[in-house]
Amino acid sequence: MLATLDAGDEVIIPSPCWVSYPDIVALAEGKPVLVSCSQNNGFKLRAEDLEAAITPRTKWFILNSPCNPTGAAYSAEELRPIADVLLRHPHVWVFTDDIYEKLVYGGFRPATLAQVEPRLKARTVTMNGVSKAYAMTGWRIGYAGAPRELIKAMDTLQSQSTSNPSSVSQAAALAALQGPExxxxxxxxxxxxxxxxxxxxxxxxxxxxxxxxxxxxxxxxxxxxxxxxxxxxxxxxxxxxxxxxxxxxxxxxxxxxxxxxxxxxxxxxxxxxxxxxxxxxxxxxxxxxxxxx
Ligand SMILES: Cc1ncc(COP(=O)(O)O)c(C=O)c1O
Missing domain, CATH: 3.90.1150.10 (Aspartate Aminotransferase, domain 1)
Incomplete structure (x- = not known):
C-alpha cells in the first residue's frame, strides 16, 4: 500500500480501527479518511457511509473483519452492499485484513470481499497472518493474496527494507497453516x-x-x-x-x-x-x- 500512494491520496478506514492504520497511511503521505461505525450498528460500516466517503482522490479502502478493537465481523450478506458500492468506483483499491478470521463465535461464518465479489479481485489485497489464530505473534509472519503486479511491488519493497521474513519463521508458519487445526x-x-x-x-x-x-x-x-x-x-x-x-x-x-x-x-x-x-x-x-x- 505504501508503494502505491501518492501524497494526498485518500485511504478510507472504518473506525474504530486498529491504531496502526492511520499512521501507516500518514507515513506514506496519504490522508486517512475515517468513516465512523456506530455501536448501534454493531460497529459495522454502512454502505451509504462508504459511498459518501469516496472521492476522486480515494486510492484505498481498508476493511478489517473481525475488527480490532470492536470484534465486529461481516458475513457474506453484510459484505454484499459494500461490494456493490466498490463496484461502482473502479478507481478504489481494496485491502482486507482478515487476521482474526478464525476467531469467530456462535457459528458465525466470516467472509471476505474477494470471495463475495470476484470482480473485485483484480484490485483487492486479501491479507492474513499467523499471529492470532496460531498465537504466533512473535514469529512476524503475514501473507497476502493480490494481483501479481502488486505482489511483485511488495516483494521489491520488502527485499530492500527488511530483506525477508526469517526462514525459521516461514517454516513454522507453514507448519501452522498446514497442520491440524x-x-x-x-x-x-x-x-x-x-x-x-x-x-x-x-x-x-x-x-x-x-x-x-x-x-x-x-x-x-x-x-x-x-x-x-x-x-x-x-x-x-x-x-x-x-x-x-x-x-x-x-x-x-x-x-x-x-x-x-x-x-x-x-x-x-x-x-x-x-x-x-x-x-x-x-x-x-x-x-x-x-x-x-
Ligand atoms: C487488525 C490487525 N492487523 C494486523 C495486526 C498485525 O499483527 P502482527 O504484526 O502480529 O502479525 C494486528 C495486531 O494487533 C491487528 O490487530
Whole structure:
C-alpha cells in the first residue's frame, strides 16, 4: 500500500480501527479518511457511509473483519452492499485484513470481499497472518493474496527494507497453516466463554454498555456513562484516557482508551488472558464503577 500512494491520496478506514492504520497511511503521505461505525450498528460500516466517503482522490479502502478493537465481523450478506458500492468506483483499491478470521463465535461464518465479489479481485489485497489464530505473534509472519503486479511491488519493497521474513519463521508458519487445526477449535471455544463472561460482567457495571462482538478477542464497551464523574481515588474522569489511567492505578486493571482507536468514550479490553484473571478484572471494574461519584 505504501508503494502505491501518492501524497494526498485518500485511504478510507472504518473506525474504530486498529491504531496502526492511520499512521501507516500518514507515513506514506496519504490522508486517512475515517468513516465512523456506530455501536448501534454493531460497529459495522454502512454502505451509504462508504459511498459518501469516496472521492476522486480515494486510492484505498481498508476493511478489517473481525475488527480490532470492536470484534465486529461481516458475513457474506453484510459484505454484499459494500461490494456493490466498490463496484461502482473502479478507481478504489481494496485491502482486507482478515487476521482474526478464525476467531469467530456462535457459528458465525466470516467472509471476505474477494470471495463475495470476484470482480473485485483484480484490485483487492486479501491479507492474513499467523499471529492470532496460531498465537504466533512473535514469529512476524503475514501473507497476502493480490494481483501479481502488486505482489511483485511488495516483494521489491520488502527485499530492500527488511530483506525477508526469517526462514525459521516461514517454516513454522507453514507448519501452522498446514497442520491440524484442532487447537484453534479448542481456543475458540474458550474465547467464546470468556467473551460471554466479560460482556455480561461489564454490562453489570454502572455506566458501561458493552456490545457482544462476533469475533477477535476484544470487547469495546462504551464508558460514556462514567465520564464526568470522580473515581473512588478522587480523580476527575473527563476523558476515556482519564478513565483507563484511573482504572490502572486504582484497581490494577489494564485497558486501552478508545481514542487510541479513533473512538473516544470507549475502552478496549482484550480477553486473550486467563478466565480467572478476566473474572477478577471484571469484578474490579464493577467495584470501580460502583464507586464513582
Ligand atoms: C487488525 C490487525 N492487523 C494486523 C495486526 C498485525 O499483527 P502482527 O504484526 O502480529 O502479525 C494486528 C495486531 O494487533 C491487528 O490487530
Amino acid at each position: 484442532d487447537s484453534i477449535a479448542e481456543m475458540v471455544c474458550v474465547y467464546e466463554q470468556r467473551r460471554d463472561m466479560v460482556v455480561a460482567m461489564l454490562n453489570e457495571a454502572p455506566g458501561i454498555r458493552c456490545h457482544k462482538p462476533e469475533g477477535a478477542f476484544y470487547v469495546f464497551p462504551s464508558i460514556e456513562g462514567c465520564l464526568g464523574k470522580t473515581s473512588p481515588g478522587g480523580r476527575k474522569l473527563l476523558t476515556d484516557e482519564d478513565f483507563v489511567t484511573a482504572l490502572l492505578e486504582e484497581e490494577g486493571v489494564a485497558a486501552v482508551h478508545g481514542a487510541a482507536f479513533m473512538a473516544p468514550g470507549y475502552m478496549r479490553i482484550s480477553y486473550a488472558t486467563s478466565t480467572e484473571a478476566l473474572r477478577e478484572a471484571c469484578l474490579r471494574i464493577q467495584r470501580f464503577c460502583r464507586g464513582l461519584s
